Amino acid sequence: MAYDNVCKYLVEWFPESFVRWLLGSPVSLAQLQPTELSTEPIRADSLILLRAQNLILHLEFQTDPDPDIPLRMADYCLRLFRRYPDQEVRQIVIYLRKTQSERVYQTSFQRGSLSHRFEVLRLWEQDPEVLSRYPGLLPLAVLAEPDNPEPRLRQVARAIAEMEDPKLRQELKAATAVLAGLTWTPEEISRVLGGLAVRESTIYQMWRAEALKEGREEGLKQGLEQGLQQGLQQGLQQEAARLTLSQLQRKLGPLPEDLSETIRRLPTEQLEGLAEALLDFQTLADLTQWLEELASA
Template structure:
């Protein structure tokens, strides 16, 4: 499961907490809106309808800067207006991984007379709540403004262990483990989080399935490349053996099948040597002696 997909999952499961984090107190209940914003294949990460028709909170999660983000935010805003013209919209792009790119400071889209503004959150500049009553934000704490990500992860694990809901604990632990990979070594993450069992979580299962698919695809490509190389080598060997056998038959006459099989089994380098040596052969015995020396 990709990093931004995990964030989408968390925003969909805990929309109230994300709304409170980014907007302060909001009237309850809040609810998720469909993220498909038109007939075209364009889907927002998370669209949250705030309580009592206060408006819409639109979230986009980005692991790394994308030059298309300003245009996409403007496009999303117009699509949201088309579906919900009576509601105000607050748009926030949340960047996960620390970077020096200036793109993460870009908060507007400009095109001739068209102008659109949106907000940006750079997690590494944020002080996130460390309390267990904000569980949705626990997986992000390692990526926030902390001095020691490893020690922060230990603190997060302690908070996760306090969660009374085992299902929620598994999902948040799996999200934490994956997102922490943006800041920490996997070996250290496994060591710190070994007390938490997350194997039955949706996030963990999807992450494992995605890793397996990527591994199979890499294996398929490697196997295809290896197959092409082997096929090319076998083709060269077959062509050279055919040529050498033709020259031998022309010079020595028909050959015993046992000798032919020996020649077919020779690697390309020895076939090349045999092609030169046969010029001096006068009988089948010369060929037999040459093969015996291989």
């Protein structure tokens, strides 16, 4: 779900890009909150109300096939109809990672006399040139060419680098780096995009928090497990180590290689503890003492 949430953030920040891509023309819109529909828990990645056309556009992002998707889409459509009976509802499931599963072609839910249809888009079948026309869709363009991602990733990186707004550059670069993790290793992504600015972005921090939460709560069985080449647990540990080392270097200056290597080997939970403790560090000796106390505990 962590990758799905990056797409949710992109929709929230760049709704016009998605509307132009999916509907072909700009319209005025306002975003709906799923909590407005029911007190019962239900998750939708994004709901956008297109007031100019009396249309509710429901986008559901999926990293991998989910057998419950048809039921969820039917359930959400009924809830939307009860809440907004005069609005047309258009639902689109967008699959992120290339797969041979037949589930990504399923566009209907049927049980007895109940029948419901929805739309499906598979990113790996989309035209990357079309996606590259809109700023908010640049991170998705990388997934449109999963079999040959490097040229597209470099093209997206150049397009982002040419943007004038530094905040916009940082957030789109971070979203691109995260989604590229469905195809590339973190080392390869860092080589093309660079690592430090990405890890300091808002979108990366939100993604990392979601990934760590999912890893703890679900026993590292889902989410990024299939996205990172070395597995979710190792991937999260590596990212936590990079972020912590970056924070330490900014506060204390260059670290001795032996200390850096010790930190890289720390498990994720200890790295999180170090990330909190370093706020009180003043000198390299404080770091050394913290590591010694950790080793003796």
